[in-house]
Amino acid sequence: MPSELAATTERSPRRASNQSNLMDSLDQLLVKAEAVHGHMCPGQILGVRMALLGLKRLGIDNPLGADRKRLITFIEIDRCATDAIGMVTGCRLGKRSLKFRDWGKMAATFADLESGRGIRIVALESSRDLARKLYGHLEGKKAQQMAAYRELPDEHLFREQRVLVAPQPSELPGLRGERFLCPKCGEGVNFGRFEDVDGQRLCLTCARPDRRYWQAD
Numbered sequence: 001m002p003s004e005l006a007a008t009t010e011r012s013p014r015r016a017s018n019q020s021n022l023m024d025s026l027d028q029l030l031v032k033a034e035a036v037h038g039h040m041c042p043g044q045i046l047g048v049r050m051a052l053l054g055l056k057r058l059g060i061d062n063p064l065g066a067d068r069k070r071l072i073t074f075i076e077i078d079r080c081a082t083d084a085i086g087m088v089t090g091c092r093l094g095k096r097s098l099k100f101r102d103w104g105k106m107a108a109t110f111a112d113l114e115s116g117r118g119i120r121i122v123a124l125e126s127s128r129d130l131a132r133k134l135y136g137h138l139e140g141k142k143a144q145q146m147a148a149y150r151e152l153p154d155e156h157l158f159r160e161q162r163v164l165v166a167p168q169p170s171e172l173p174g175l176r177g178e179r180f181l182c183p184k185c186g187e188g189v190n191f192g193r194f195e196d197v198d199g200q201r202l203c204l205t206c207a208r209p210d211r212r213y214w215q216a217d
């Protein structure tokens with residue numbers, strides 16, 4: 001551990017104890033994250049740390065068991081951290097408890113459906129520079145970041161914001177929403193994903209053909 005960080009830890013015995021407990025959990029979770037994702041990388045470590053912090057702030061102790069119906073997670077980037085966050089929290093797209101917002105930010109919001117309160121956590125850009133400064137003796141940016149993201153305190157890695165989260169009923173897990181057939185393409189549509197166009201209810205790909213990710217071949 002770099003001297004600057006070691007000095008901070010020595011001044012706060014309680015933090016040193018908490019950090020040790022965190023690292024015990026982190027080591028175990030990183031093994032699982034690597035198995036799920038296929039390799040280990042800085043994003044995986046950030047994702048695991050981010051999820052652990054979010055659960056801690058919400059007081060959710062057992063996201064894979066007794067608390068599994070309390071939690072919903074909004075992720076703002078489709079990168080490595082997303083797999084790690086899903087693994088730690090148990091939130092999945094298929095369970096409708098993991099929500100993707102394509103905003104390109106290394107950020108996630110963890111929300112407690114029972115209280116409507118959440119915590120939005122954003123990875124600090126400054127952590128990259130801090131990794132290079134404190135772990136410059138390691139060869140390569142990846143090695144420096146992996147060491148920093150494993151060892152630095154949460155406040156050196158993340159910005160936290162308390163938020164209120166009120167998902168639309170159509171986004172809630174377990175909802176059995178209305179299903180209809182698009183009159184233009186004949187495809188079935190779930191959970192109210194349609195738009196009214198000239199008085200006709202169309203699926204989103206027919207209502208907004210310019211936003212399709214595919215073209216007919």
